[in-house]
Amino acid sequence: MSEIVLRNVCKEYEKGNFAVKDFSLDIHDQEFIIFVGPSGCGKSTTLRMIAGLEDISDGELWIDDQLCNYFDPKDRGLSMVFQNYALYPNMTVYGNLAFALKVRKASKSEIDEKVHKVARILEIEHLLDRKPAALSGGQKQRVAIGSAIIRRPKAFLMDEPLSNLDAKLRAQMRIELAKLHKELETTIIYVTHDQTEAMTLGTRIVVMKDGVVQQVETPIELYNHPVNLFVAGFIGSPxxxxxxxxxxxxxxxxxxxxxxxxxxxxxxxxxxxxxxxxxxxxxxxxxxxxxxxxxxxxxxxxxxxxxxxxxxxxxxxxxxxxxxxxxxxxxxxxxxxxxxxxxxxxxxxxxxxxxxxxxxxxxxxxxxxxxxxxxxxxxxx
Ligand SMILES: Nc1ncnc2c1ncn2[C@@H]1O[C@H](COP(=O)(O)OP(=O)(O)OP(=O)(O)O)[C@@H](O)[C@H]1O
Ligand SMILES: [Mg+2]
Missing domain, CATH: 2.40.50.100 (RNA polymerase II/Efflux pump adaptor protein, barrel-sandwich hybrid domain)
Known part of the structure; x- marks a missing residue:
């Protein structure tokens, strides 16, 4: 169970200059929420405020009925996957997956069971002994997602996780992500520039412009009933x-x-x-x-x-x-x-x-x- 609620959340990196303004949204349990919008509109900033990597200038962030504005990132129970998948180069895939559990001092048998389970879900079991350098882009991406999953977070935050992959791998990983979302029954907040990812993965899409939410809707509603000229022109290709x-x-x-x-x-x-x-x-x-x-x-x-x-x-x-x-x-x-x-x-x-x-x-x-x-x-x- 995880509900994430933003109430009038603002970010001012410099006084009077809003990177995000009055962002309000109720994210329900197991939703796949997509943030889209032009470069610089505040998508990453919003995600980073939810993760706790960036201070919230004004407004409230609630996770499961707890006000979390001042919680440490590690106490929020969220897992973040970045565009540049950060893997430990000297550890094997197994080591990378096991890392978060080792830190938590889980038992060897528990770690082993969980690593294999996650590797099975992501179809990387045959790669467990390899080092990241010997993996393809898509495989690295799966390991990065695996190390996020294994912590069993309340929600995943993903910032353009597929943008470094070529078109074919992207399409594959997109389908994997959709399956994963179903299997894990968890909430995902996902930033992308990709129209297809937004339309196919999202239960709802948030369209932002200049730090301000323009419209929040299911993909099909957004496509058929854009609220303004900006959303109409932004969603859809051509x-x-x-x-x-x-x-x-x-x-x-x-x-x-x-x-x-x-x-x-x-x-x-x-x-x-x-x-x-x-x-x-x-x-x-x-x-x-x-x-x-x-x-x-x-x-x-x-x-x-x-x-x-x-x-x-x-x-x-x-x-x-x-x-x-x-x-x-x-x-x-x-x-x-x-x-x-x-x-x-x-x-x-x-x-x-x-x-x-x-x-x-x-x-x-x-x-x-x-x-x-x-x-x-x-x-x-
Ligand atoms: N650390 C910072 N200090 C000052 N301004 C910042 C900082 N980080 C981001 N900004 C500004 O805040 C605004 C929103 O940035 P953000 O990174 O959230 O955009 P984005 O929507 O993720 O864009 P992109 O699609 O290019 O990743 C931008 O105008 C950016 O220049
Ligand atoms: Mg960004």
Missing amino acids: SMNFFQAHVTEENGRMVVFIGNPKDGKKIYLEGRRSELARLRAMDQDVTLGIRPEDIHEYADAAELGIEKATVGMNVTVTAREMLGAEVFLYFDEQKKTHAVRLHPKNQTMTGEKIDLYFDPKKIHLFDQNTEESIFYREETV
Whole structure:
């Protein structure tokens, strides 16, 4: 059992300069919490404050109903795994795994049993006699995780643990971590730059910017209902496409014009979305966001029945990326490049024209002053 609660936690390395500001979060037992955000947004600082490696300037940290702000790192019952896995080079894998238990003066038989158990879970039993120098990156990483697991911490804190591995090993270790999380039934707080890790591992993702939490949600909610322009652009790869747009009423229907209304590129809104647009953005300039997979070619738009609610944009393809299971087409509009994801059967080549249809149920609108989503909350509750 381990619940970690942060209440308005702040970090000021220098007076008046917040690296982390009013970070509040209830982390439940057995959650896999992911911190993401641009470089310097305060992810590591937050993790280090939880671990006790950094003082908390203001606010409260509770671990299992105990106020822990002033606890020594070793008394918090947490284990941290860093990007640069710190192994003892002169000890074997066995020695590295056993180290924390030896310090605690565990018996030889207890140590032996636990080392083998952890090595079995991580599939490194055949490496127990080797020194770290004779291990691959992924194997070293597993030993580092093993030496964290063996202490049976209340929770694991991991700061980009896979970032030194090549793409293939990373993908393997990602699956290992997901399994491990299930097997150990423990809480994990995990910092990453990797979209796939965030989306696949996290029970919830915390998106940070400039030391401030922007949104905390399950991966799918975050993807489908970003609270603001920043989160919308940060989550997803290729990124959401953004256009200057204008909301108005036309013959009693709410409509969003892309660019200049004279160009006639428009999308009709219906139901709750129409009401929210009327309420919050009537006759206003907005930013329209749409993900690459929510733009369709004519046949698919007709099949979805959306071709009547959206006026197809005729664009010239500036680049084409065929990935086997999908094809990405790129086009320029409003002096920016945008991406569309289509079925690989689409044969439109670079330099050719294509009509594209935006799914009205999937577009996002953002207020141009606050950058907040116009459809958020009322739509999700
Ligand atoms: N010891 C320090 N003294 C002063 N400022 C610091 C210190 N450590 C970090 N900072 C600053 O605090 C802010 C947050 O840093 P932090 O390391 O938490 O970012 P991060 O989100 O982990 O970034 P990255 O993705 O690059 O690892 C940054 O502006 C950084 O320059
Ligand atoms: Mg960091």
